[in-house]
Amino acid sequence: MSKIAVIGAGKWGNALFNAFSEKNDCVITSRTKRDIENFVSINEALECEYLVFSIATQITDNWLKQNFKNKNQKILITSKGIEAETGRFLDEIFKNYTDEGNICSLSGPSFATEVMQKLPCAVVVSSKNIELASEFASFFPSYMKAYVSEDVIGAEISGAYKNVIAIASGICDGLKLGNNARASLISRGLIEMNRFGKFYGGLDITFLGLSGAGDLFLTASSKLSRNYRVGFGLAQGKKLDKILDELGEVAEGVFTSKAILKLALENEIYTPIANEVALVMDGKSLKDSINDLMRQDRG
Numbered sequence: 001m002s003k004i005a006v007i008g009a010g011k012w013g014n015a016l017f018n019a020f021s022e023k024n025d026c027v028i029t030s031r032t033k034r035d036i037e038n039f040v041s042i043n044e045a046l047e048c049e050y051l052v053f054s055i056a057t058q059i060t061d062n063w064l065k066q067n068f069k070n071k072n073q074k075i076l077i078t079s080k081g082i083e084a085e086t087g088r089f090l091d092e093i094f095k096n097y098t099d100e101g102n103i104c105s106l107s108g109p110s111f112a113t114e115v116m117q118k119l120p121c122a123v124v125v126s127s128k129n130i131e132l133a134s135e136f137a138s139f140f141p142s143y144m145k146a147y148v149s150e151d152v153i154g155a156e157i158s159g160a161y162k163n164v165i166a167i168a169s170g171i172c173d174g175l176k177l178g179n180n181a182r183a184s185l186i187s188r189g190l191i192e193m194n195r196f197g198k199f200y201g202g203l204d205i206t207f208l209g210l211s212g213a214g215d216l217f218l219t220a221s222s223k224l225s226r227n228y229r230v231g232f233g234l235a236q237g238k239k240l241d242k243i244l245d246e247l248g249e250v251a252e253g254v255f256t257s258k259a260i261l262k263l264a265l266e267n268e269i270y271t272p273i274a275n276e277v278a279l280v281m282d283g284k285s286l287k288d289s290i291n292d293l294m295r296q297d298r299g
Helices: 011-021 057-067 089-096 114-115 130-138 152-174 179-199 204-208 210-219 226-233 240-247 250-269 272-281 286-294
Strands: 001-009 025-029 051-052 074-077 103-107 123-124 143-150
Touching: 001 011, 001 103, 011 025, 011 114, 011 130, 025 152, 057 089, 057 240, 074 130, 074 240, 089 103, 089 152, 103 130, 103 152, 103 210, 114 286, 123 130, 123 152, 123 210, 130 143, 143 152, 152 179, 152 204, 152 210, 152 226, 152 272, 179 210, 179 250, 179 272, 204 210, 226 250, 226 286, 240 250
Parallel strands: 001 025, 001 051, 051 074, 074 103, 123 143
Antiparallel strands: 103 123
């Protein structure tokens, strides 16, 4: 049995801890002590050979700076997002602390609630080190089918971008714009995700597979999605701060939309939906945002 430590005890961290515990010796940790079986200190967790990171993207660099000691641990990144302030992807952040060959990323349609219920799903483990990706894939229980891929950047961008489109989809449903509008939005969101991702070297097959289309369709069409609920709440006239307080969890799409807007402007990438989500986060009216999207004259 492999010794695995899950770092981060939110819903997703707990779901992964339960999943990995099926076949492996697994512990879990977080910044604050939790009443969870096999909960250990951060220092003890970092002694494990395999580390599964499930902490918010925006605090990842600071967490690593304060806590991480490189002992050649093998790392699986399970968070999804882009650092808003710098526009850095998660693998870029981790590469400042360990070798690229020690890093894998997890993607694919996998709501924590359903994983906790042991309902079947399929995920993708991506890494430049395909042997390590296969090793992490072997740790998953029978109800989680794990594929492997070398397209790290495609998987990371898919996982981050779908949260932004989910906010837009929640707005669409909250305003009762109809099924046609939501289908149009999600399909154009997939095109937009692909365009943005290919600029950074992502592969078409990633955006059309589990990491891209699969996770996008899930996250942008269910109230189980935190990001969808952010959009839905905005459409009901709620303030963003109140929505986030009610969620009690991080909705990464709020920050990622700003990162995508920054990167898209810097690199002249056409990302109209993500841009409008970022502008709505900064106070633009939903009516003006929808009107501007409908007037876009590019495909």
